[in-house]
Amino acid sequence: MGNSCPCQYVTSEQIDxxxxxxxxxxxxxxxxxxxxxxxxxxxxxxxxxxxLNKEMSDFVEMRHTDNTADFLAEDNRENxxxxxxxxxxxxxxxxxxxxNVREGQGIHTWPDGSVYEGSWKNDKANGKGKFTDCQGxxxxxxxxxxxxxxxxxxxKADGSKYEGEWWNDQPHGKGTEIWPNKDxxxxxxxxxxxxxxxxxxxxDGSHYKGGVKKNKFHGSGTxxxxxxxxxxxxxxxxxxxxxxxxxxxxxxxYMGNFKSDKRHGKGKITLANGKQVVGYWNQGKxxxxxxxxx
Numbered sequence: 001m002g003n004s005c006p007c008q009y010v011t012s013e014q015i016d017x018x019x020x021x022x023x024x025x026x027x028x029x030x031x032x033x034x035x036x037x038x039x040x041x042x043x044x045x046x047x048x049x050x051x052l053n054k055e056m057s058d059f060v061e062m063r064h065t066d067n068t069a070d071f072l073a074e075d076n077r078e079n080x081x082x083x084x085x086x087x088x089x090x091x092x093x094x095x096x097x098x099x100n101v102r103e104g105q106g107i108h109t110w111p112d113g114s115v116y117e118g119s120w121k122n123d124k125a126n127g128k129g130k131f132t133d134c135q136g137x138x139x140x141x142x143x144x145x146x147x148x149x150x151x152x153x154x155x156k157a158d159g160s161k162y163e164g165e166w167w168n169d170q171p172h173g174k175g176t177e178i179w180p181n182k183d184x185x186x187x188x189x190x191x192x193x194x195x196x197x198x199x200x201x202x203x204d205g206s207h208y209k210g211g212v213k214k215n216k217f218h219g220s221g222t223x224x225x226x227x228x229x230x231x232x233x234x235x236x237x238x239x240x241x242x243x244x245x246x247x248x249x250x251x252x253x254y255m256g257n258f259k260s261d262k263r264h265g266k267g268k269i270t271l272a273n274g275k276q277v278v279g280y281w282n283q284g285k286x287x288x289x290x291x292x293x294x
Contacts, residue, residue, distance in 0.1 A: 095120070110134075118143065141166065164189070187212060202226075211235065233258070256281070 095106020101123035102108075108116045118129020125131070125143040132138040141152015147169040148154075154162045164175020170192035177185040187198020194215045200208040210221020216238035217223070224230045233244020240258040247253050256267020262284035270276045280287045 167191075213237075259283070 091108060091110045093102060093106055093108045095102065095108075096104030097106075098104070102120035103122070104120060105118070106120050112134040114131070114133045116125060116129060116131045118125065119127030121127065122145075124146045126145065127143060128141070129143050130138060130140040136157035137155070139148055139152055139154045141148065142150025144150065148166040149168060150166060151164070152166050159180040161178045162171055162175055164171060165173030167173065171189040172191060173189060174187070175189055182203040184201045185194060185198060186201070187194060188196030190196065194212045196212060197210070198212040200206075205226030206224065208217060208221060208223045210217065211219025212221075213219070217235040218237060219235060220233070221235055222230065222232040228249030229247065231240060231244055231246045233240065234242030236242070239261040241260065242258060243256070244258050245253065245255050251272030253270045254263065254267055255270070256263060257265035259265070260283075263281035263286075264283055266278070266280055268276060268278045
């Protein structure tokens with residue numbers, strides 16, 4: 001009579017290592033953010049050369065008319081269209097000008113085949129526009145003073161894609177990345193890094209949802225494998241660290257502490273048949289000499 005517990009605690013002799021597999025739960029495929037960085041560097045390189053070539057002596061202006069003298073007249077130079085601007089480096093701008101600067105809609109083509117087509121203001125890309133580099137990588141969206149800024153889509157030549165918010169030439173805010181094999185990330189960014197709350201969805205059916213910092217799992221989050229196993233708990237720098245719950249598809253459950261992606265410290269295993277064991281782990285190894293029975 002009296003109070004009784006329906007749980008059955010097993011002894012150390014009954015414990016078959018039954019270990020949580022120390023699978024690394026990092027993304028199976030990581031987006032190489034350097035691709036975006038290279039795109040940004042390419043654009044800035046062109047921008048720098050553009051500034052160096054800004055002087056009148058560095059280019060010749062041409063209007064698609066036979067009356068060049070009238071075009072060059074002071075009273076006709078405030079707002080012109082269909083202008084060709086040839087740069088010292090071989091680049092060509094065709095579009096609207098305001099005086100001697102690009103203003104309005106226009107297309108700038110560089111010698112290597114890279115092209116920007118869109119809005120200009122104060123001789124810089126401003127507003128809506130598309131930049132495609134010589135390798136086929138392209139950004140299409142909002143610009144501010146020669147930087148991706150606002151909302152836009154960057155598509156790499158291999159099909160990798162980022163669509164979302166940009167700030168000062170970097171993904172910042174909410175966005176979505178999709179890899180060629182259909183792996184996906186949807187979530188928040190800070191200064192080019194995945195940071196905040198996010199969701200990874202892999203083509204093989206694996207899934208993570210939770211905190212992210214500097215492109216790694218961080219904070220509270222849940223990872224589910226495609227074989228039915230799952231971990232829900234704390235993460236530090238991409239690894240399980242702190243308190244967490246690991247579940248197997250057969251109904252077994254581990255609840256306890258983790259360190260560096262392994263069980264470490266006090267924990268409890270509950271088997272599908274209701275039996276339980278409370279004990280201690282050291283770097284993923286179960287210490288049978290510290291089993292607590294009831």
